[in-house]
Amino acid sequence: SRSAPSGTSLAERARRVIPGGVNSGQRSIPGLTDLVITRASGSRFWDADGREYTDYHAAFGPPLLGHNDPDVNAAVAAVGQRLDLCGVAVTDGEVELAETLAGLIPSIDKVLLTSTGSEATFHALRVSRAATGRRLVVKFQGCYHGWHDSVSLNVISAPDRVGVPDPISTGILPEVLDATLVLRFNDVAAVRAAFAEHGADIAAVIVEPVPHNVGCLLPDQEFLAALRDECTRAGSVLIFDEVITGFRHDLGGWQRISGITPDLTTLGKAIANGYPIGALGGRADLMDLFSTHPGAPAFFAGTYNGHPAVVAAALATLTKLRDEPVHEHVYRLGDRVRAGLTEVFADLGVDAVVTGYGSVFVSYFMSGPVPRTYDDLLRNDAGMFIGYRRRLPEHGIFELPLNLKRSHISYAHTDADVDRLLEATRAAVADTLAAGGVTELAGTATMGGAQAGTATMGGALPNAAGGGS
Numbered sequence: 001s002r003s004a005p006s007g008t009s010l011a012e013r014a015r016r017v018i019p020g021g022v023n024s025g026q027r028s029i030p031g032l033t034d035l036v037i038t039r040a041s042g043s044r045f046w047d048a049d050g051r052e053y054t055d056y057h058a059a060f061g062p063p064l065l066g067h068n069d070p071d072v073n074a075a076v077a078a079v080g081q082r083l084d085l086c087g088v089a090v091t092d093g094e095v096e097l098a099e100t101l102a103g104l105i106p107s108i109d110k111v112l113l114t115s116t117g118s119e120a121t122f123h124a125l126r127v128s129r130a131a132t133g134r135r136l137v138v139k140f141q142g143c144y145h146g147w148h149d150s151v152s153l154n155v156i157s158a159p160d161r162v163g164v165p166d167p168i169s170t171g172i173l174p175e176v177l178d179a180t181l182v183l184r185f186n187d188v189a190a191v192r193a194a195f196a197e198h199g200a201d202i203a204a205v206i207v208e209p210v211p212h213n214v215g216c217l218l219p220d221q222e223f224l225a226a227l228r229d230e231c232t233r234a235g236s237v238l239i240f241d242e243v244i245t246g247f248r249h250d251l252g253g254w255q256r257i258s259g260i261t262p263d264l265t266t267l268g269k270a271i272a273n274g275y276p277i278g279a280l281g282g283r284a285d286l287m288d289l290f291s292t293h294p295g296a297p298a299f300f301a302g303t304y305n306g307h308p309a310v311v312a313a314a315l316a317t318l319t320k321l322r323d324e325p326v327h328e329h330v331y332r333l334g335d336r337v338r339a340g341l342t343e344v345f346a347d348l349g350v351d352a353v354v355t356g357y358g359s360v361f362v363s364y365f366m367s368g369p370v371p372r373t374y375d376d377l378l379r380n381d382a383g384m385f386i387g388y389r390r391r392l393p394e395h396g397i398f399e400l401p402l403n404l405k406r407s408h409i410s411y412a413h414t415d416a417d418v419d420r421l422l423e424a425t426r427a428a429v430a431d432t433l434a435a436g437g438v439t440e441l442a443g444t445a446t447m448g449g450a451q452a453g454t455a456t457m458g459g460a461l462p463n464a465a466g467g468g469s
């Protein structure tokens, strides 16, 4: 047993009994390893020493309404008065949520609930292989779809590993990695060529319609149209992974914004403002292949699927997104942030491209134009990207100080918060420049895969490298 001597900090106690002291990759941040969070509300969280941070990390994206939304929490408390997990048949809330999702998301005829986004993307690939009897999956450099083996490669890669298989983990069978083709995002010619060569073996194409796991790459309309076209022609399943884009950008997801309808859609994050729920929905003929349907072949299960508390959280979140001007608010503040940051960097003489969409913003430290492919992001000055974000907490602001991470605005953020963000960014960037810029961070600043023992550059800790979330 490993009890801690009295006086030991919570962070030290965590490291004794939790590997690395945290419960998910990319939560242990170089330079901030003593951070322990004890309270969150609205646009803020507080650490164990009582310091306040305005939060733009937003737990990688779920709390679109802000932390601890009172309406969502009230719905969870209310259902707890009458129901908890029974694990047989279906509950009233699950029916209502499925009907709501089928009504909102264009591709969804039928839908299944999971506890996480990774489970949703795992099952999307499994059912695609079941439906087609094919082996290959296509994914894109820079996209993250969860922790499971088929998609655990080529999220954030070092320059010399872009275009070659670059796993984010050891312990994956090579034949699983070999069954995934990685293409460049927004590269229509690469998609056409892959289908020309392998079309009859491609079970599915999975894509983040906006690759937000590397900040923000906006899709060319003809790229998404080419994916739709090639999948239809080859009989492959097109999967939009809308775990980030769903609900955050539009109640109908990116598919409603783009007008391109996939065969399957995966959802998570903003669906329940932070309560743990994901969903996989799509065409009825594909969804009916899951073993929840009597006699169907694609096994699907989960003890916590459809838990009444998280279903109530999702219903309350979606109701609020529909009934209140949430999107109008976060889009307006997002525009203010992007314009304000552009001005700040220009004033300071720093080369930067400020981009994003709606409530999501990111500043890449490079000259224009706005990046369209992952390769463009290789020009980002990672030292500056991480360097000023490591200084933001001194100014009461939190944006995750890891390379290429996006930031998020919630319904709880205010115009005054935006003013403070702009001032804090100005100060943090000026301090970073004054400290000699970026060289102090050279050891941790670059991007890399997580392969132990290789010379990739994801920082000292494998769990800090290469992944998304």
Ligand code: PMP
Pocket: 060, 115, 116, 117, 118, 119, 121, 144, 145, 146, 147, 208, 213, 241, 242, 243, 244, 268, 269, 278, 468, 469
């Ligand atoms: N897909 C995308 C696009 C994601 O961003 C994430 C999480 N960052 C996932 C899937 C996996 O979701 P989860 O972490 O809930 O398993």
